[in-house]
Amino acid sequence: MIQPLIFKFGGASIKDADAIKNIAHLVKNRWSNGLVIVISAAGDTTDTLEKIIQLASEGKNYTPEWTRLLGYHLEICNDLFEKQHGIFERVTNHFSILKRTLDTASFKNDAGYFYDQAVGFGELISTRIVQELLCAEGFYCLWQDARELVATDSSHKMARVDWALTMQQCRRIVIPKLEKYPVITQGFIGQDLLGNTTTLGREGSDFTAAILAVSLGAKSVTIWKDVEGILNGDPDLFPDAVKFDHLDFEEAAEMTYYGAKVIHPKTIKPLAKHRIPLFVKSFLKPDAPGTVIGPFPDDPKLPITVVKNRQLLLTLRIRDLSMVGGFHFEYLYSGMKKLKWNINLLAASASNIKVVADAVAYDENLVQKTFRDIFHVTLKKELTLITVKNYREEHYQTYVHPNRQVWLEQKSENLLQVVLEESQVP
Numbered sequence: 001m002i003q004p005l006i007f008k009f010g011g012a013s014i015k016d017a018d019a020i021k022n023i024a025h026l027v028k029n030r031w032s033n034g035l036v037i038v039i040s041a042a043g044d045t046t047d048t049l050e051k052i053i054q055l056a057s058e059g060k061n062y063t064p065e066w067t068r069l070l071g072y073h074l075e076i077c078n079d080l081f082e083k084q085h086g087i088f089e090r091v092t093n094h095f096s097i098l099k100r101t102l103d104t105a106s107f108k109n110d111a112g113y114f115y116d117q118a119v120g121f122g123e124l125i126s127t128r129i130v131q132e133l134l135c136a137e138g139f140y141c142l143w144q145d146a147r148e149l150v151a152t153d154s155s156h157k158m159a160r161v162d163w164a165l166t167m168q169q170c171r172r173i174v175i176p177k178l179e180k181y182p183v184i185t186q187g188f189i190g191q192d193l194l195g196n197t198t199t200l201g202r203e204g205s206d207f208t209a210a211i212l213a214v215s216l217g218a219k220s221v222t223i224w225k226d227v228e229g230i231l232n233g234d235p236d237l238f239p240d241a242v243k244f245d246h247l248d249f250e251e252a253a254e255m256t257y258y259g260a261k262v263i264h265p266k267t268i269k270p271l272a273k274h275r276i277p278l279f280v281k282s283f284l285k286p287d288a289p290g291t292v293i294g295p296f297p298d299d300p301k302l303p304i305t306v307v308k309n310r311q312l313l314l315t316l317r318i319r320d321l322s323m324v325g326g327f328h329f330e331y332l333y334s335g336m337k338k339l340k341w342n343i344n345l346l347a348a349s350a351s352n353i354k355v356v357a358d359a360v361a362y363d364e365n366l367v368q369k370t371f372r373d374i375f376h377v378t379l380k381k382e383l384t385l386i387t388v389k390n391y392r393e394e395h396y397q398t399y400v401h402p403n404r405q406v407w408l409e410q411k412s413e414n415l416l417q418v419v420l421e422e423s424q425v426p
């Protein structure tokens with residue numbers, strides 16, 4: 001049986017016509033019928049769609065943004081295709097359906113549902129453009145709607161995968177196609193049992209690549225990025241960061257869990273479980289070796305730094321004279337669930353609990369209301385959480401410095417976490 005290879009391309013790799021020509025060239029040089037190509041939306045399309053959805057849900061005029069987004073896609077097509085090519089009609093049709101979706105009043109009753117029905121259009125369109133370009137250049141490949149493959153529950157904006165059904169669908173639909181031609185499909189989107197579109201969470205296309213790899217029993221996954229591989233720190237913040245030639249699954253999974261933005265955090269675990277190697281390579285230097293993430297538990301452990309901005313610190317001080325116990329943690333967790341907050345760091349002492357979470361849009365009154373029966377609540381915003389895995393003493397001295405106010409610090413054998421004012425991060 002065919003053993004597929006999965007390639008994933010993100011927004012930056014298809015941001016304009018030249019970028020698309022570049023990845024088309026890259027793919028053509030690696031052409032094989034076992035290839036499954038997962039593609040995200042072009043450039044910042046998903047951000048723009050989020051703005052459009054927000055305007056539409058508030059009943060405001062979204063047409064200027066919608067028109068600009070249509071113009072952006074048509075301009076890409078102008079550079080790639082002959083005037084009479086069918087892609088122009090296809091793209092315009094997608095935009096008309098998007099408009100109809102945005103104007104369907106009944107969809108707006110449920111914000112998550114409404115979002116999911118509209119936000120995936122970027123992927124539907126970008127995959128058409130890449131597929132048509134490859135076909136026009138004689139590299140015949142098939143367009144596949146990812147919603148027929150990735151089965152999920154109905155938790156909109158962060159759907160959970162039904163692995164068994166996804167595997168069945170992938171094997172039934174994709175394998176016969178791969179016997180003849182490569183397949184191009186969308187990242188990020190899936191479908192629930194009612195046939196509604198769902199999404200896997202922002203930047204979820206890396207995760208789609210892993211889902212398809214596991215479901216199809218792939219030989220490997222290659223995620224093509226604008227960096228040469230995985231570095232031990234974000235290169236924008238740490239110009240001296242070093243690239244890993246290989247990286248253990250566990251190390252990679254943990255660094256994404258702590259917030260390293262290079263790979264979606266759900267991507268690594270399923271691949272590790274099925275021992276499918278993940279290559280992270282540069283679409284700008286495709287022949288460079290990149291990083292391979294795989295079973296390398298005996299590799300020396302290099303320090304890895306992850307910086308997460310826009311954090312808030314929630315301090316909960318117990319109102320009565322009791323000491324922190326199971327009841328308080330239960331209360332905390334149910335409150336966090338209600339607020340849809342994830343805990344990035346937690347510390348407890350006899351009379352208070354401190355929690356660090358992402359400062360996504362929140363209502364301060366609601367936070368107070370959620371906890372005030374049991375706790376005095378204080379919130380501190382504009383913080384940064386710095387995590388150094390496999391840290392050394394010099395890291396501790398850099399971050400925990402007398403000139404800086406440390407809001408929270410935690411140290412274990414191989415993990416250092418420090419919360420600083422955003423403005424004081426070195």
Ligand SMILES: Nc1ncnc2c1ncn2[C@@H]1O[C@H](COP(=O)(O)OP(=O)(O)O)[C@@H](O)[C@H]1O
Nearest residue numbers: 010011012225226227229230231233234261262
């Ligand atoms: N540890 C890291 N190693 C490599 N790149 C990193 C790391 N941390 C953050 N990045 C950033 O991740 C970016 C690539 O991820 P992203 O832009 O999400 O790709 P895509 O949109 O193609 O999925 C790089 O440009 C780099 O700035």
Ligand SMILES: N[C@@H](CC(=O)OP(=O)(O)O)C(=O)O
Nearest residue numbers: 010011040046202203204205
């Ligand atoms: N387009 C979606 C999904 C995604 O994964 O994108 P990217 O691969 O460009 O990060 C988003 O922006 O969230």
